[in-house]
Amino acid sequence: MANFLYRLGRGAFRRRGRVLLVWLGMLVVVAAGAALASGPSDEEFSMPGIESQKAFDLMEERFPGTAADGATARVVFVAPNGQQVNVGDLRKAVEDAVGSMGFGPQVAGVADPFESQAVSRDGSTAYATVTYKVESDDVTDASRAAVNKAAERARAAGLTVETGGSAMDSGGGPGGTAELIGLSAAAVVLLFTFGSLAAAGLPLLTAIVGVAVSLFSIVLLAGPLGLSADTLTLGMMLGLAVGIDYALFVVSRYREERGRGRAAQEAAGVAVGTAGSAVVFAGVTVVIALAGLSVVGIPTLTKMGMAAAGAVTIAVLVALTVVPALLGYWPDAVLARKVRKARTLDRDRVLLPIGGAPSAGGRGNLGTLWARFVLRRPMAVLILGVVALVALAVPVVSLQLGMPGDEAKSTATTERRAYDALAEGFGPGFNGPLTIVVDARGSADPKAAVRTVHDRIGDTAGIVSVSQARFNQAGDTAVFRATPSTSPTDEKTKDLVETIRRDRSAVEKQASATFEVTGTTALNIDIAAKVQSALVPYLAVVGGLAVVLLLLVFRSVLVPVKAALGFVLSVLAALGVLVLVFQEGHAADLFGVEQTGPIMSLMPIFMMGIVFGLAMDYEVFLVSRMREAYTHGESADQAIVSGFRHSARVVTAAALIMIAVFSGFIGEQGGLIKMLGFGLAAAVLFDAFVVRMAIVPAVLALLGDRAWWLPSRLGRVLPRVDVEGQALDHARPAGPGRDPDGPVEARV
Template structure:
């Protein structure tokens, strides 16, 4: 791998105009495709093969208006008045009429039909039903519904519009993300001590992100792409893109400071640091692509989209960096006498030993057992809240405070009960066409179940053998008791069929979301086992050791559970929720743990390779176990620290978004990177290796013969023919 990347780096340097031109042409072509063919983003959550999804697909054919999304117009009378007063009744009727004329609306049901008037007569609900899913609802239709509600306000009613038609805010670039990138630039300037080098690090990363996002959006007409998938791809592509460029460019500048020819220097940097980038990027891609085995389409697209962004970031690092380095030439060389030049040219590391990172590693290995116990103890303490982890998909309870959907959600919960925000649909189906009679019998039986607040009369579909029954739980959509009610209805389904002759299936948005969360929860441990097993195999091949992969896997596991513990404490328990401005606390986003495991795995392997490869190199040269840890870390600790700070700031920049899906993911990734880089890789790893001594680098001879040699460190480059390194530079 190292030899091939060496050749690629040299070729990209020599043909720099062609390489840059190809990237720009690809970007222009993808942007054109997005502009001409770009489709809508689709935020539906579907779970093929589950009872709820099968029933929802059936309703899509026999009763389309029940399978689509809905809007709710909530009317509240002034204090001392009632919505049943004549003037308010007329205003609500007018709003119903206006809403029924909105595009794409299939049915409007007022309180006169549904009886949706609160017990104190202060609040009423008008249900607006669509026959299409949220991604297909046009903005003009929702605007028409909101205007219909505003008309009623002129008659003294307070109104708000909510319902399942509202969802994720979508892709958003705001001040916080720009600040995050600005902080990343500052870290690059401090790391390199050069504005040119900092700009060189940012340009390939931004170009790679642009290509990756344009490519993902270009697929929207053919594939259901969610707004969360696009934002996650942006977040990951930007973070890893800057990091990967940093690793290669820092190696290039070190070699320039030692007098290496620019062309040969960038080729060597691509062959050595580039090998580690390809390996680290491959682990991220594999982990994210593995999300597709769970069998949930939106998660598959999310994982593959993010994996594609990482792939583009890797390609940009190993092709664009050499090409842009060709344009810069010797101008990237650190100024003689600068700290960067001193660190690069100091063979004994005396200058590097004075850095904070080098001193920290030396401190960590001074008393390795104490360090291991202290770090493990702190991380396990942080992980304790994770034992109470509950998973669910967010609803309008997580919408920004003050938004119309949040006001509607809160008002309905207060006046009607939390279950009205997430009713269940029960589909009944008979074999003999007696759907109405069987549906009435099932509805009567359902009223006796624990946790049921109300059961509406059975509604026939276009198929005479079917009916739909709306069941209102006593608790909200994300409640454990609502989940239990879904399980109870499914448990009594055989009894209901025996007494009524009808097959029963629970569906609706709430049931689908519960099934998604349950599927993800059941997949969590197997997915983690696959990822940890993969890390053991890959690191054993890279470092020819048993201790290193075992230590890396345990460290990764500690990082994940500690991060999840902090997520539970903040987003589920509500610790510091007011300080950090959280709109709602409750169950954790159901796909967050799996996303965290997949992403953090790749990043952990990234830092592990860059940090431990230097230690192994020192061990091979000196044979001194403890000294190889401190001296090996000295070469990479500054770059790993800078990479982690950049990754942290980029992820943290997405935290202020008022998006119930992105906010917890951004927090989890930012915290996970900080914990894994600083607590695990820069503290726990050196201490464990120092404690293990010579045993850290032991591998049975038979296993050493069997395992392939990935040559991530680029040792074969030293055996390459000298003529390759002396090939003259082609003028361009």
Template sequence: MATVLHRLGRVAFRHRAIVLAVWLLALVGLGTGAVALAGKTVNSFSIPGQESTTALDLIEERFGAGSSGATARVVLLAPEGRTITDEAARVTALVEKLKALPGVVEATNPLDPAAPTVSRDQRAAFSTVTYAVQPPDITAEQRDALLATVREAGAEVTGEASLESGADIGGPAEAIGVVVALLVLAVTYGSLVAAGMNLLTALAGVAIGALGITTLTGFVDLQSTTPILAVMLGLAVGIDYALFIVTRYRHELLRGRPGEEAAAMAVGTAGSAVVTAGLTVVIALAGLAVAGIPFLAEMGLAAAATIVVAVLVAVTLVPAMLAFIGTRALPRRMRANPAAFSEEDTQRGIYSRWAGLVTRWRWVTLLGAVAALAVVAVPVLDMRTSLIQPTPEDSTQARAERIISDNFGPGFSGPLLILVDGTDAAGRAATVAARARDLDDVAVVAQPRPNGDGTAALVTVIPASGADSEATVDLVHRLRDAFEGADGVYVTGQTAVSVDVAQTLDRALPRYLVLVVGLALILLVLVFRSILVPVTGVLGFLLTIGAALGATTAVFQWGWLKAVVNAETTGPLLSLAPIIVIGILFGLAMDYQVFLVSRMHEAHAHGAAPKQAVVTGFQQAAPVVLAAATIMFSVFAGFVPEGNDTIKPIAFALAVGILFDAVVVRMIAVPAALSLLGGAAWWLPSWLRWLPVLDVEGAALERPSPVVPQKQAHLV
């Protein structure tokens, strides 16, 4: 691999104008496709084949296309001392306005004697507004018209039709993350030119990936969070991958190599590590497909494609740009005569002292790191997940839900639907309704509502508990158990969909971990030709993921320090969050393992004693790994303060996960563990010696420098 990449780096350097033109052409082409072909993203979750999803499809078929359209509940509260019936004229006028809104097919009258929706104390009522289309297809003008009408009437509104269905990319906070990344690069390189080039290539890769996903929305229904996840990941790894290659290029210049050979060597060595690290991230993201959830698989594959673009940019566009900037990649004082300096001139003694301290007090540092992360991970034992996410406390949706909960009961915010399909649907539905009333935690069971030809009927069940409570989840299971074996009876509704998705994710997570961790272990065994090094890397990741999810639970579920991250709501984490965070963090953690330990492996292969190899490799790689982690932390953290409510906890988990993994695991626990293992760390059983050598360190490229032969090679 190193030899192939070496040739690729040389070709890209020589034909820099062609390489740049190809990437610019790709950028323009995808930009044109995004403008002409882009569709809308979706914000609903369902799994084909699940009972809840099957029922929703049947409801649309039996009751008409508008029956499963987006809905909103417009809530009215009478002034203190009055009842809602005293406000009859106001209620009727509002209902008429709601019926006339663009896109609305029906707005119920809460005072209709046939189907009243008035609280027992007569103070509150709500009208259900139904649209002809699904939530993603409601236009901004339609949503604004609904909100304006409700506001003018002094009412409140909640429901999917009142919420934004997409998620925005970009903003001041994200821009700050990019600025921080630029500053870190400038300090690391000592060259603003190199820092700007590094950031520019990463942004180019992100733009190509994001535009490709935007174009894809015209053909596939992608989740609204997919572009944001792809941008976060693409920007973070794009900057980091270029950082590793540019750093190696600078070192080769200091060894006295000419620019072309320095770039080729950088791509052949650091580029090999980039490809390996990128492959681990791709494995982790593409592995999301094993969950058996189409929208999660699409999300993972889209993000994986962005990583592939970032790797291709790093091994082709970066060396081409290095051809343009030449020695300006070095600090100004080194540009005139790079061969007069050495790699040690760019290193800081603190890393050598750090490595010496960790390896000298290896038991203390290892146990201290493990204990610290274990304490942070404690809240994960109380982590709850749900697809039903709370709304900001000061929003009209939250106020409407509070009125409904206080006056009707908490279960009215998450009703369940029972579909009875087939012959004599109305009669069977009456029996179903009567049986449902006898179950625990059922507050209200409405009269069955048959369709026009009597082939289906709907029974609405109002739980006594809130939609995100464990009691309501248990009620879904009791309803299904009660009607198990009954032909044509289905339990559905938003809460039931959430339960189905959560169960599928719970079943898929162990399978996902086994597959992804297993494949990554095989890859790392090939890279390091060792058993214990990959094992220490994976065990360190388990500490990382526990601490990251524990901290996220404490902040976004318990409410600790929520003001610091501007968390407007607290409650269960999004059901998808754990598996997404695990997939992304695993790939990134293995990135650090590859970049850090490969230098230790190289030092040991060159004859250094095991402990000294750890210190030498740490001193060489730790500055770059720490800079890369700082950049990743800044990019992810930039999506937290003002980010989308769905993406904010995920971004927070990724940011703190990067912090824990890079600083505590890779720079404390791993060096301490490897120094404890000694020579056994690099042991490979004899029956595995037949495994191919990937040569990530570029040993096949080792040869004396034609300019400064007396200098020993230091590889990234």
């Protein structure tokens, strides 16, 4: 692979115009397609095989056209303190607003709160439900404006009016603020790392190219594949992070090879053959982990994982082709100023690698100093790092999974205020009623059977009210709502659903009919349970995959095991911090979390998949340089120092860039993206700086030569994966005048 990538890098450098033209053409094609596409959708989560989904499917079959009706808007009216919405002028203001909304565009109908009994017992609160002829994605701004205009007139009469519902969510993709924050922070880190505007700008430019191709492709496929807006944001988040990092590794190795005296084209080839090999391996691990999300069985999760994997694949291809192509146009611009000056003043000098290759007695750079510090105190560093991560991971034992709704939004939003008003007026369970679907087909008296189920559910402790049953046209299936006394995300609501299902056999025997529990609340509970049950198996699969892949790369038994255990520690620590902030509320204000609650069901699985790939990035880039030094004759301890001397600064910069990019998304309004940005930033922080920079060298120092042990029989079976580019040492040795297609850069 190293030889192939070496030729690819040289070819891209030499035929730079063609390479850039191909990518430009690809960008134009997908951009044109995206402009004509329908864009991302607001797809609901679904999971085949769970009860709530099965019940929803039954509703679609027995109540055709009603289980998945068009969009709805809910307008909540709250009277001033001590007054009632159903009396006098306030009632007239509500009726006028309801009448006005009925004439809005795309409106199918409006439920008058006074006719539909949608008024609280104390008369303080009422709500009107507006149904539309179209789905939420197709609701126009004019339709939303009509609702808002009617609400404003009701406010003028003294009412407090808030709006919510799927029709009032304008959707939209990423706002751009998060990306600007991440790019700005990345630019500062790159400039500090490289000391060159060109070197700092090149990874940013290539990352933007890759992200643009990825996002336009996702938008193009969003309609046919049913991709959501969160998929678009996830693709942008990962595309930016890995795109900058992968280009950073290639540019850094190019600068190092130029410092060794290689010609520009030769240095580009070696950089792609060595750092590019690690980029390919790291990218493949991320892609495998993301594609592996399909085994969980949630279609939405599968689509998001595959789209993100596509963005990572594009980032790898850009790093391998566009980066060397741009280096062909500006071969010296990416070098540090002092290096360019040294080349101008003394062209007969062979320069040392960037970062310095100090003499045996020299102090070296910060990476060297840190490695030597760890070598002197490996046990202390190991114990401190492990204890710290384990302590942060402890809150995982109280992890609660769910799907927060409007209650998790900012109080500055009208959706959140509408949620709170309904909870106060009608009880906390009003926002998450359970839907009971009764299948009385085959029953001698369907109405009596439904009545029995209805009464037994209504008598269940924790249910405050049940609605009248609504039958289908055939009269053999009925649906009614049961309102819990607790909120949708309360653990007591989860216990209530489990109680109803546990007592089901006795109720069904009495009624001679079957029933199932569904609705948004039950669906979220079922998804959370399914995801939670998949966490340990998925973690085992991903960890096992890490061992196998690293066994191929490093040809060592203990290094892969150490890497997999470190990955598990960093993921659990990040999940623990996520629980502390988003579930328990510690330092919640600092991160803009206004309402604590369960962790979104998809978060742990997403974090495991993504962090697995990112952890392997740092493992490969750092440890591969150690193995390279070890195989060239250095002692085990000195190989650790050499690896840190060459890679610590670049890995540190890469980690800081990823943390900056992910942290930028903490300010997003979407709950999943907000949590994902925070969780990934924390995971990268722990994995890069605690696991890879501290625990890894400490373990290697304690193991010594045993770290690189591989049974001879296993060594004969395993294929050789040349991530370090050892084959290039034999194919094209370093030194002046080795590049037939480029100028001689240095002479001895």
